Amino acid sequence: MALISFVVPAYRVQGYLRECLDSILGQPETDIEVIGVDDCSPDGSGEILTEYAARDPRVRALRLPCNVGLGPARNAGLDRATGEYVWFVDGDDWLAPECLTEVAERLRATRPDVLVVDHVRVWWSGAATRSGMLDVYPDPPGPGTFRLRERPEAIHLLHTAWNKVLRRDFLLDHGLRFAPGWYEDVSFSYPALLLAERIGVLDRVCVNYRQRRAGAITRTRGDRHFEVFAQWHRVFRLLDEWGPAVDELRPVLFERMIWHYLTVLGNGERIAPELRPGFFAQITADHARWRPAQGYPVPGGAEGLKHRLVADGRWRTFSALRGAYRARDVAARQARRVRRRVMPAARRGARLARDAVLREYYRAELLRPVDPKLAVYAAYWYRGYACNPAAIHEAARRLAPDVRGVWIVRRDRVGGLPAGVEYVVAGTPAEYRVLARARWLVNNVNFPDFVRKRPGTVHVQTHHGTPVKVMGLDQQRYPIGAVGMDFAGLLRRVDRWDYSITSNSFSTQMWERAYPAAYTTLEVGYPRNDRLVTATADDVLRIRAELGLGIGEQVVLYAPTHREHLPGYRPPFDPDRFLAALGPSGRLLMRSHYFHDRERRALRAVTRDRVRDVSAHPRVEDLYLAADVLVTDYSSAMFDYAVLDRPIVVYAPDREAYRLARGVYFDVTAEPPGAVALDFAGLLDVFRSGAVRGPEAEEARRRFRDRFCRLDDGHAAERVVRRVFLGERPEPEQAR
Numbered sequence: 001m002a003l004i005s006f007v008v009p010a011y012r013v014q015g016y017l018r019e020c021l022d023s024i025l026g027q028p029e030t031d032i033e034v035i036g037v038d039d040c041s042p043d044g045s046g047e048i049l050t051e052y053a054a055r056d057p058r059v060r061a062l063r064l065p066c067n068v069g070l071g072p073a074r075n076a077g078l079d080r081a082t083g084e085y086v087w088f089v090d091g092d093d094w095l096a097p098e099c100l101t102e103v104a105e106r107l108r109a110t111r112p113d114v115l116v117v118d119h120v121r122v123w124w125s126g127a128a129t130r131s132g133m134l135d136v137y138p139d140p141p142g143p144g145t146f147r148l149r150e151r152p153e154a155i156h157l158l159h160t161a162w163n164k165v166l167r168r169d170f171l172l173d174h175g176l177r178f179a180p181g182w183y184e185d186v187s188f189s190y191p192a193l194l195l196a197e198r199i200g201v202l203d204r205v206c207v208n209y210r211q212r213r214a215g216a217i218t219r220t221r222g223d224r225h226f227e228v229f230a231q232w233h234r235v236f237r238l239l240d241e242w243g244p245a246v247d248e249l250r251p252v253l254f255e256r257m258i259w260h261y262l263t264v265l266g267n268g269e270r271i272a273p274e275l276r277p278g279f280f281a282q283i284t285a286d287h288a289r290w291r292p293a294q295g296y297p298v299p300g301g302a303e304g305l306k307h308r309l310v311a312d313g314r315w316r317t318f319s320a321l322r323g324a325y326r327a328r329d330v331a332a333r334q335a336r337r338v339r340r341r342v343m344p345a346a347r348r349g350a351r352l353a354r355d356a357v358l359r360e361y362y363r364a365e366l367l368r369p370v371d372p373k374l375a376v377y378a379a380y381w382y383r384g385y386a387c388n389p390a391a392i393h394e395a396a397r398r399l400a401p402d403v404r405g406v407w408i409v410r411r412d413r414v415g416g417l418p419a420g421v422e423y424v425v426a427g428t429p430a431e432y433r434v435l436a437r438a439r440w441l442v443n444n445v446n447f448p449d450f451v452r453k454r455p456g457t458v459h460v461q462t463h464h465g466t467p468v469k470v471m472g473l474d475q476q477r478y479p480i481g482a483v484g485m486d487f488a489g490l491l492r493r494v495d496r497w498d499y500s501i502t503s504n505s506f507s508t509q510m511w512e513r514a515y516p517a518a519y520t521t522l523e524v525g526y527p528r529n530d531r532l533v534t535a536t537a538d539d540v541l542r543i544r545a546e547l548g549l550g551i552g553e554q555v556v557l558y559a560p561t562h563r564e565h566l567p568g569y570r571p572p573f574d575p576d577r578f579l580a581a582l583g584p585s586g587r588l589l590m591r592s593h594y595f596h597d598r599e600r601r602a603l604r605a606v607t608r609d610r611v612r613d614v615s616a617h618p619r620v621e622d623l624y625l626a627a628d629v630l631v632t633d634y635s636s637a638m639f640d641y642a643v644l645d646r647p648i649v650v651y652a653p654d655r656e657a658y659r660l661a662r663g664v665y666f667d668v669t670a671e672p673p674g675a676v677a678l679d680f681a682g683l684l685d686v687f688r689s690g691a692v693r694g695p696e697a698e699e700a701r702r703r704f705r706d707r708f709c710r711l712d713d714g715h716a717a718e719r720v721v722r723r724v725f726l727g728e729r730p731e732p733e734q735a736r
Contacts, residue, residue, distance in 0.1 A: 002058075003031040003104055004165065005083030009073035010038050010045035012215060013091035014505070015512030017048045018665075020094045023208075025056055027100035035080050036091075038063040039073040044505040045091065071178030071188070074161070078171065085115075086168050088161040092210050099206040103165060112145050112200035113170040114192055116154065119163050119207035124516055125487060126476030131158060133203060145198035148249060154199060155252050159189045159260075162207055166192060179234060181227040182217055186260070187234035190253065194238075194246055213491070213516040219269045226275075228264055229282055232257045236290045251296035258287060259299075262306055266322070277315050284313040358432050359450055365436035370456050375405045375440035375725070378447065380464070382426040384413040384618060387444045388462035388501060388717075391527035393421075395717035400725045406434050416618045440725065446493040453496040460724055461494075461519070462501040462527065463511065465636025466708060469561075470663035472514030478663040481564050491517070499724060501527070503639065503716075504708045510665050522723060525716030531621045532643045533714035543622045547612065549587055556582065557614075557627035559591045560651075561635035563662070571633065571653050572680045575611045581684040589614045589623060629692060631683070634658060638673050642705050643712045647692050648674035651683050673704035 006024050010017055024034055036049035036059060049061040064076060074088050085107055089095070099117075106115060120128045136156045148154060157163070161178075170176075174195050178184045193199060212219065235253065239246055261283045264270055271279050287310050298304050302321075309318040375396065377389045385393075385407060393405050407423040408431050417423055424430035435441070435451055444464040453459065472490065475482040497519040502508045503526040512521070541551070549555050556578075563569050579586050592615045614623055620637070624630070630641040631649045638648050650672045658664070669676050674697040677683035686692050722728040 002033040002083040003029075003107065004033075004085045004087055004100075005077075005081035005168065006032060006034045007074055007077030007081060007086060007088045008034060008036045008049075008091050009070055009077065009088075010036060010049060010091040011041045011067065011070070011073070012043050012045065014041070014044040014048060014509040015514075015516075016092040016094075016210065017045055018509065019513075020089065020091050021048070021052050021059070023094035023097075024089065024100075025052075025058065026097075027095065028098055029100040029104045030058075031104065032058060032100070033081070033083055034059045035077040036061045037073045037077045039069070040064050040067040044509055047505060048509070069180055069184075071180050071184035074178050074184075078168075078177070081168060083168060085165050086171065087165045089207070090162055092212060092216075093162060094208050094210070096205050096208060099204060102204050103202065103206060106143065106200060106202050107165065110143060110145050110198070110200050111167075112198045113167050113196035114198075115165040115200040115202060116157055117163055117165065117202045117206040118204055119158070119209045120205050121211050122208045123211045124213040124473050124491075126473070128208075131163075133157060133201075137201065137203060140203055141201040143200070145200045147197060148193050148199060149246075151199075152249055152252050154193065154201065155190070155249070155256055157201075159256075160185045160209075161188055162209075164189065164192070170196065179231065181230060182224050183228040183231045186228070186231040190235050191238055194242075194249065214518055215516070218267070221270060221272050223275060225264055225270045226279065226282070228261065229286065232260070232286070247292075250292045251294060254290055254292055254296045255299070257290070258283065258307060258310065259303075261286070262303075262310070276319070280310070280315045280318060281313070283310050287311050358427075358429065361429055362432040362436050362450065365433050366452060366454065368437060370439050370454055371404075371437045372439055373402055373404050374434065374438045375403050375442060376408060376434050376438040377405055378408045378443045379445075381445055382408050382410045382413070384409055384416050385418060385421060386618065386620075387464050388527045389442045389444055391530055391717040392442055392460075392462065392720050395527070395530075395721045396725055399718065399721045403440070403725055406438075408434070446490075447496075449489055449493065451496070458498045458724060459496045460499045460501065460720070461497045462720075463507070466503055466507045466639040467510050467514070467665055468634045468636065468668055469658075470514070470665060471510070473516070474514050474663065478661065481662040483564075490515075494519075499720075501720060503529070503711060506666075506708065522720060523711065524719040524723075525711035525713065526640065527717035527720055528621060529640055529643050529712045530714045530717050532624060532640065533712060535625050540625050543626045547589070547614070547623075547626055549626060553585050553587045554582060554629070555587045555589060555627045556629045556631055557589045557591065557623055557641075558631045559620075559623075559635055559637045560633050561637075563654075563658070569654070571651065573651075574680070577680075577684065578687075579610050581687045586610065588612070589627060591615050591617070591620070591623060634662075634664065634668060638668070638704075639708050642673050642701065643709050645701070645705060647697060648672075648701065649683065649686055649692055650674065650676045651680075652676070653679050671704070672700050674701050 008020060021034065021036070024032070036052065038046035038049055038061065040063070046063055053059040053061040060080065062076060062080060064073060078086060103115065103117065118133045119131050121131070122128045136153050176188065176192055176195070179187045239250055239253070265276060265279050265283065298307050305321070306318065377393050379386045379389045396403055396405060405422065407417065407421055408426050409417065409423050411425050414423065414425065424434055435447065438457065440458050440460065441447060442460040442462065444462045446461070470478060473487060475485060476487060494515045494517045497517060500511055500515070500519050500521045502511060502521055502523045505523060508521050508523050544555070558573065560571055575588055575590070579588055588611045590611065590613055617623055624641050624644060629647045629649065630637060631651050632638050633650065633652045638650070641648055650668050652658070652669055655669055655678060659667070669678070675686045675691045675694070677686050691697060
């Protein structure tokens, strides 16, 4: 029997579930089991649980036949738990590193019925706020156990289930289970505390309580928040049943109930304005119904005033008071914002003046109607015609010929545009005009901050790769690689998205976590990879001939990724020694990241008979088709190249440093698409020994392709065009 059974319910948490499970399974204390409960989730949460169960015997995956809600899902996990203790951890939260060691020590030493642990709230901005445990226990509570009547202040600890580790036999003996509905923690946690003979408090932060920007019930408006009343009614009915034995705790619980009601009412993201009078009236009714005969500790100050207004049923006065406080807070925020925006006049140059003129022109163009046939495309910060936007543009020209497609490109990249592609130059009035009036805006990065989301327009974010390194809000945890990033501005840009294009379920999960917003995900494959699927043998021969590559030559494409945290670093790589390992038929194509314009100029110095710099080649897909082998590190290139089912070598000499400084979503050396080399000598040996095409590498590539490349069938761009431009609904398995 394990010491702790973790019950992890999962519903629409695919972007966070891996982090949750990794935080549990990666703890030094291993005497655990994890029951992952898929509450008939419509996203990839169930697939993730199945994946973890397949590779870790401590994990069991349970799929419920229909969606039952958080409380009943926890009950289903409890029914299958075998551990001495049970810990209910929500699938979008995660444990603090190494916390389980202290939890296990306390459980073994004191054998409590309930152990309450500390937590922090972690916001999408990266900020963290402490819990109220320090207010309840300004002095360390110590390792001893107690009953609630001995230390009633424990009632003021947060009433959630996930901050409590509970003895399983204690739950079974008392028949403690979760009720259906929202706010189910209330009618579970308080009865557990009331019944427990041995309560412990561990003042160690163990849970990171994620404050989600989108998707959480605490940020969802609706009348289901009225269900909080039924949960508290269950608690007070139990108090009535248990009688005098718990009467001394009734005043403290009553005060906590009114506090909770007012917290829900005061959150404008939960109760819509038209529902607030009714919600307030129910608080007043409960105040009259459950108020203890001996009274209760009314808070002081403004909170106490709220309690008195509730008792008297004075909604209008309560509402006016709330409005006054909100107006005061808004004025204070605006004052702070104005102070931050003050800029010395000396910093305003000619470029700012020119930009201001263009912005005024843009605002004027916004007054004109949206052009119902205009689509604007861009890629890589206007670096040219490339990637997913280019593939979508080509499909739209074929399937929606009445849509006029216009590209925005830098002036120095105009020469690389294919014949017949309409364009405007970045930084000119024409750019601002099309951005203001386009119905569709398609990009693999974000359009500039000044771009407004007009009613009736559609913004499509295609991204430009399956993420290995952490992105978006997740970069806040790795500040070395996020210097200068404006995360608040990033979220404003993400809020413009209508569609997010992903190539596999893993990308969908990570983008939802990195870019939380209300967009629709189209999990349809990567449009840019259509060319890899549909290219013929003649196409490959033609591309190789254009690059000067012979039929019998072994061509290796070396494409390392950008390391923004180490601008001067380049992985150790000697082209001459590498070619010697390839043998006389070997040819080497070297492609730097598109951020490395200076490196591209330096690479031209090594271009000779058997080595060629292809950094400036306009279409990386052609390079994939030409190459027999890809060598890369943490680049998304491996996911695209895997579509071709050709050998891939991961060359990661700075693996640990990159993981710690830049952060990764998964370890490509542990789940690689082929052979792995951790230093340059090892890379040479991979080719000399034949391991590059050995059975282990082939099996690794098969698993990798099965996980990441299933949707790349040559029709991804068509699926995007039919949904976005033609309004056709996708097949159920093609979009989430």
